[in-house]
Amino acid sequence: MAAARTGGWLQGKTVRRSGLASSSTSATRSSTPQIQSTSATIFGGGVKDPSGRTSEYFVCRDFIFALYSALTPVCESCIDRLFTLGPAPCPICNKTLRKLAFTPQTFEDLTVEKEVAVRRRIAKDFNKRREDFPNLRAYNDHLEQVEELTFNLINDIDVPETEARIQKYKAENAALIELNLQREEAYARALKEQEEGERREREARALELRQEEEAEREEKEKDRRSIIDKLETSDKDATKVIARAKAHALKRTNARNVSTSAMQSSAQLLRSRAAQSFDIPDVPHVPLQDDYYAYEDMFELKPEMYDDVFSEAVRKDREGIMRAGGYILEEAWERAIRCAVAGLDLAPLVGLVDVPIPRLPGLDDSGDVVMA
Amino acid sequence: MATLAIEPPQENKAKKLPIYEASTQFRNWRFSFESLAKVRGSMNAVAVAAIRKKIEADEPGSSSDIPFLTADEEVLLVKHYITMISRLSGGFKFPEEVEATGITYLKRFYLKNTVMDWHPKNIMLTALFLATKTSNAPLSLEGYTRLIPKTAPSDVLDNEFLVAQSLSFEFSVWHAHRALWGIWLDVQTLPDSTVKLSPDIYNSALSHIRASRLTDAEFVYTPSQIALAAFSLAAPEVAARWLESKNSAAHTISPNVIEEIKTLIQTQGHPTNVEAVREVDRRLRLCKNPEKVPGSKAYMAKKAAEEKKAEEKRLKKAETLQKAMDEGDPFGSEIPKSRVGLVDYEDDDDDDD
Numbered sequence: 101m102a103a104a105r106t107g108g109w110l111q112g113k114t115v116r117r118s119g120l121a122s123s124s125t126s127a128t129r130s131s132t133p134q135i136q137s138t139s140a141t142i143f144g145g146g147v148k149d150p151s152g153r154t155s156e157y158f159v160c161r162d163f164i165f166a167l168y169s170a171l172t173p174v175c176e177s178c179i180d181r182l183f184t185l186g187p188a189p190c191p192i193c194n195k196t197l198r199k200l201a202f203t204p205q206t207f208e209d210l211t212v213e214k215e216v217a218v219r220r221r222i223a224k225d226f227n228k229r230r231e232d233f234p235n236l237r238a239y240n241d242h243l244e245q246v247e248e249l250t251f252n253l254i255n256d257i258d259v260p261e262t263e264a265r266i267q268k269y270k271a272e273n274a275a276l277i278e279l280n281l282q283r284e285e286a287y288a289r290a291l292k293e294q295e296e297g298e299r300r301e302r303e304a305r306a307l308e309l310r311q312e313e314e315a316e317r318e319e320k321e322k323d324r325r326s327i328i329d330k331l332e333t334s335d336k337d338a339t340k341v342i343a344r345a346k347a348h349a350l351k352r353t354n355a356r357n358v359s360t361s362a363m364q365s366s367a368q369l370l371r372s373r374a375a376q377s378f379d380i381p382d383v384p385h386v387p388l389q390d391d392y393y394a395y396e397d398m399f400e401l402k403p404e405m406y407d408d409v410f411s412e413a414v415r416k417d418r419e420g421i422m423r424a425g426g427y428i429l430e431e432a433w434e435r436a437i438r439c440a441v442a443g444l445d446l447a448p449l450v451g452l453v454d455v456p457i458p459r460l461p462g463l464d465d466s467g468d469v470v471m472a
Numbered sequence: 473m474a475t476l477a478i479e480p481p482q483e484n485k486a487k488k489l490p491i492y493e494a495s496t497q498f499r500n501w502r503f504s505f506e507s508l509a510k511v512r513g514s515m516n517a518v519a520v521a522a523i524r525k526k527i528e529a530d531e532p533g534s535s536s537d538i539p540f541l542t543a544d545e546e547v548l549l550v551k552h553y554i555t556m557i558s559r560l561s562g563g564f565k566f567p568e569e570v571e572a573t574g575i576t577y578l579k580r581f582y583l584k585n586t587v588m589d590w591h592p593k594n595i596m597l598t599a600l601f602l603a604t605k606t607s608n609a610p611l612s613l614e615g616y617t618r619l620i621p622k623t624a625p626s627d628v629l630d631n632e633f634l635v636a637q638s639l640s641f642e643f644s645v646w647h648a649h650r651a652l653w654g655i656w657l658d659v660q661t662l663p664d665s666t667v668k669l670s671p672d673i674y675n676s677a678l679s680h681i682r683a684s685r686l687t688d689a690e691f692v693y694t695p696s697q698i699a700l701a702a703f704s705l706a707a708p709e710v711a712a713r714w715l716e717s718k719n720s721a722a723h724t725i726s727p728n729v730i731e732e733i734k735t736l737i738q739t740q741g742h743p744t745n746v747e748a749v750r751e752v753d754r755r756l757r758l759c760k761n762p763e764k765v766p767g768s769k770a771y772m773a774k775k776a777a778e779e780k781k782a783e784e785k786r787l788k789k790a791e792t793l794q795k796a797m798d799e800g801d802p803f804g805s806e807i808p809k810s811r812v813g814l815v816d817y818e819d820d821d822d823d824d825d
Contacts, residue, residue, distance in 0.1 A: 391488055391489075392488060392489055392490065392491040392494060393487075393488035393489065393490045393491065394490075394491045395490065395491070397722065398718060398720075398723060399658055399718075400661065402657075402660060402661045406657045406660055407660060407669065408656075408657060409671060409674070410653065433657055435650075436650055436651075436653045436654035436657060437654040437657055437658050438491075438654065439646065439647075439650045439651045439653075439654050439695065439696065440650075440651040440652070440653075440654025440655045440657075440658060440696050440699060440700075441654070441658075441696055441718060442490070442491065442492035442646070442651070442694065442695070442696050443490070443492040443493070443498070443694035443695070443696055443697070444694065444696045444697060444700070444718060444723065444725050445723040445724055445725045445726075446492075446493075446694050446697075447726065447729065448504065448692045448693050448729060448732075449502060449503060449504035449507070449692065450504050450506075451504055451506055451507075452504070452506050452507055452510060
C-alpha cells in the first residue's frame with residue numbers, strides 16, 4: 101500500500117535467505133549479512149555501522165568517501181545523519197570533516213579513487229608545457245619531479261614535506277601557472293567556438309538545401325501551371341509549347357546544380373584533407389629472408405605423373421580427403437628428388453678432422469651428463 | 473601464388489648456401505671414420521676412468537680386475553639394439569621415417585655417452601618414442617608401453633630429457649630412404665628408359681638401406697650418396713646412368729664414394745651375432761657405472777650429495793627472505809588499506825547462498 105511504502109525505509113525489510121526484498125535486488129549481494137527476522141531487527145534495522153553505534157538500513161552501493169586523506173566509505177544516509185549540522189568528527193578516524201568534503205565515488209577501488217583525486221589536484225598546479233622548457237631533458241626532469249610528488253602524496257610518504265614542496269613550487273611559478281591556465285582556457289574556448297562554427301555551418305547548409313527543394317518544387321508547379329495556361333490560351337502547336345517549357349526547366353536545373361556543387365566542394369575539401377596521411381610508406385615486406393641454393397639445376401620435375409607406389413593412395417583418393425590439408429603431390433615428389441640430389445657431390449671427410457670431444461654444457465667433470 | 477611486388481635483394485656474386493649444408497646433420501653430425509674412432513675411443517677411456525674412480529671410492533682395490541668394455545664392444549651392443557628398434561617398429565607398424573629416426577637418435581646418443589653409464593635397453597625405447605614425436609607420428613605413452621613387455625612409462629620418460637640433450641636438441645634428420653624414393657622418381661625421367669622399373673628393385677634397394685643403418689654410413693656420407701649406393705647394389709646399370717646424368721661441371725660426383733659405401737654396406741651391414749652380444753651384456757653388468765644403478769652405494773652417495781646442495785640452496789634463499797622480512801616489508805611501505813567494510817565487495821559470488 102502506498103501509505104506503508106512512504107515510510108518504508110523506517111520499517112526495515114527483513115532479508116530472507118531464499119529471496120531478496122524487492123527493492124534491493126540489484127544493490128545487495130550475497131555477502132550482505134543475512135538478517136534474522138527478530139523483533140529487534142524490524143525496528144533496529146540491518147547492518148551495524150563501523151562505529152558500532154547506530155545501524156543503517158541498507159548498505160548502499162553509492163559510497164561517498166572523504167577527501168583523500170581518509171578514504172572511508174560512507175553512505176549517503178550516514179553523511180546526512182552525521183554532517184548536516186555542520187562539521188563533525190568522522191566516526192572512524194575522528195578527524196573533523198565537512199559535508200562538502202565528500203565526493204561521490206566513481207571507481208570501485210578506493211585506492212584508484214584516491215590516486216585520481218590526487219592527480220587531479222596536482223595537474224591543476226603543475227601544468228607546465230613542453231614549450232616552457234629549453235630542451236627535452238629538462239621537461240622530462242620536471243615531469244619526473246611531479247611524478248615523485250604525486251607518488252608521495254598517494255602513498256602517504258613524507259606528506260608534510262611534499263605539501264611544503266608543492267607550496268614552494270606554486271609560489272615560485274605562480275605567474276607561469278596562471279599563464280598556462282589562461283592558455284588552456286583559451287584553447288578550450290577556441291575549440292568550442294570551432295565546434296559552434298561547424299554546427300552553424302551545417303545548419304545553414306541544411307536550411308539552404310531545404311529552401312532549394314522548396315524552390316524547386318514551386319518551380320515545377322509553376323511550370324506545370326504555365327504549360328496548362330499556355331495550352332489553354334495560345335493556339336500554337338501543343339508539342340512545341342511543351343518542348344519550350346521543358347527547355348526552360350532544364351536550363352534552370354543546370355544553373356542550380358552548378359551552385360550546389362560549389363557548396364559540396366568544401367565538404368570534399370575537408371574530407372580530402374582528413375584522408376591525406378603523411379605516413380611513410382611501409383618497408384616492403386619480403387617474406388623469405390633466406391636465400392638457399394636448393395639444387396634446382398640438378399634435376400627437373402617430370403611434368404606427367406610418376407609411376408610411384410607410395411602416392412597411389414593419394415592419387416586414387418577421389419574425394420580428396422588426403423589432400424585436404426594442402427598436400428600437393430608434386431611438392432612431395434620435388435622434395436624427394438631434392439633429397440636425392442642434395443649433397444651428392446660432397447666428398448666425405450677424411451682423416452682426423454678436428455672434432456672436439458663432445459662436451460655438452462650439462463656435463464660435469466667426470467663426463468657424466470648432469471640432468472638438470 | 474601471388475607474385476612479389478618487390479624482388480628480393482640481389483645476391484651479388486655471393487655463393488648461396490646449399491640447403492643441405494645448412495642443416496644440423498651436415499654441420500654437427502658429420503665425421504670421418506678416423507674421427508669417429510677417436511671420439512668413441514676417448515669417450516670410452518674417459519668413462520672407464522670415471523667409473524674406475526667411483527668403484528675405487530666404493531671399495532678400494534676392486535676395480536683392477538673388472539673387465540671394462542672397449543669401444544668396439546660398445547658399438548656391437550648398440551648395433552644389437554638397433555635391430556631391436558627395427559623389430560619394435562615392425563611390431564608397431566611405424567612408418568619408415570620413425571624407424572630411421574629412432575635408429576639415428578640411438579647412434580648419435582652413443583656418440584656422446586657410453587654404454588656403461590646408460591644401458592641401451594631403455595635408451596632405445598626413449599629414442600624410439602622421441603622419434604615418433606619428432607616424425608609427426610606420435611602416440612600416447614600408455615599406448616607405447618602397453619605393447620612392449622616389461623616396460624613402465626617411467627622407463628621411457630626418465631631418459632627423455634637426457635636423450636634430447638645428448639642430441640643437442642637437433643631432431644631433424646635427413647634420411648637415405650627419402651633420397652631413394654627421389655632417385656626412384658628421377659630415373660623415370662632418364663631419356664632412355666629401357667629398363668622396366670619393377671618394385672623388386674626398389675625393395676631390394678630399401679633392404680640395402682636398412683642394412684646401411686647398422687653401419688656408420690650416415691655419419692660420413694650424405695643420404696643421397698647412401699641411397700645411390702643402395703640403388704646401385706640393386707640395379708647397377710640404371711644407377712650408373714643416373715649418376716652420369718647428374719654429373720656435370722658444377723657438380724662432380726665421384727663414383728669412388730659410391731663404391732666405398734657399397735663395400736661398407738656389404739661388409740658391416742649385417743645383424744650382430746647373438747652370442748657375442750650376450751657376452752658383452754654379461755660383462756656390462758659387471759662394469760656398469762655404480763652411480764647410475766639405483767640402490768648401490770655410489771648412487772646413494774651421489775643422491776645424498778645432490779640433496780645436500782639443494783638443501784643448502786633452499787636454506788640460503790629462506791635466509792635472504794627472512795632478512796627482507798625482518799628489515800621491513802620487502803615490497804616497500806604499503807598503501808594504507810581501505811578499511812574493510814562490513815560488506816566484502818570483492819566477493820563476486822552472485823548467487824544467494
